[in-house]
Amino acid sequence: MIRASGDIRAALARRLGIGPTDAAAIDHLVASPDPLGPVELGNRLGIRSASATTLVDRLVQAGHVERTPHPGDRRRVALQVTDHAxxxxxxxxxxxxxxxxxxxxxxxxxQAAATTAFLREVTTVMRTYATPTNPPPP
Structure with missing residues (x-):
């Protein structure tokens, strides 16, 4: 399933006519429960700030993402996937x-109950693995 996830992201990028990093960015923006700014998005993608800015500019220019005022901090910008995208x-x-x-x-x-329990447990293991034990300083 982990390999299939990467294949799905690549297929989505092809179907949307965008690059894999652009598709990953849209995926993160859609999936995030909290508003993401360019810095947070770049961190999730593992890219530098300048690359994140270029990526966001490209997504905005293509009409996939828009910059909006951050709901919790008016000094910041939040990124939102457009309805069309x-x-x-x-x-x-x-x-x-x-x-x-x-x-x-x-x-x-x-079978549904067993599958649900299994997937919840696997999800917990994966999230635990993905959570840094010593988060980097802000």
Whole structure:
């Protein structure tokens, strides 16, 4: 599944006509529960500040992302995926999501419960691994 995740991101980039880093940026922006600014986005992507600025400029120019005032700090900028880009992502992922829904529909209630428990446990392990034990200073 981990390899498939990278393949999915590459396929999404191809379907949207953007590069893999652009697709990863959109993925992070859509998935983040909190507003992300250019610095946070760059940190999540593992790229330097100048590269993050270039990336954001490119996404804004293409109409995929817009800069908005940060809801918690008026001195900062938050990045938001545009409605048009979000619709494009959903449409591009639709065949895969339909296939997943069909696979879920074929599970018995016991299989669904076991699968849910397994996936929750794996998710916890993955998040624990991804969380730095000694976060870098701000």
């Amino acid at each position: 979000f619709t494009q992502v959903v449409e591009a992922l639709s065949p895969m999501l339909t296939g997943i829904e069909q696979a879920v529909d074929r599970l018995t209630p016991d």
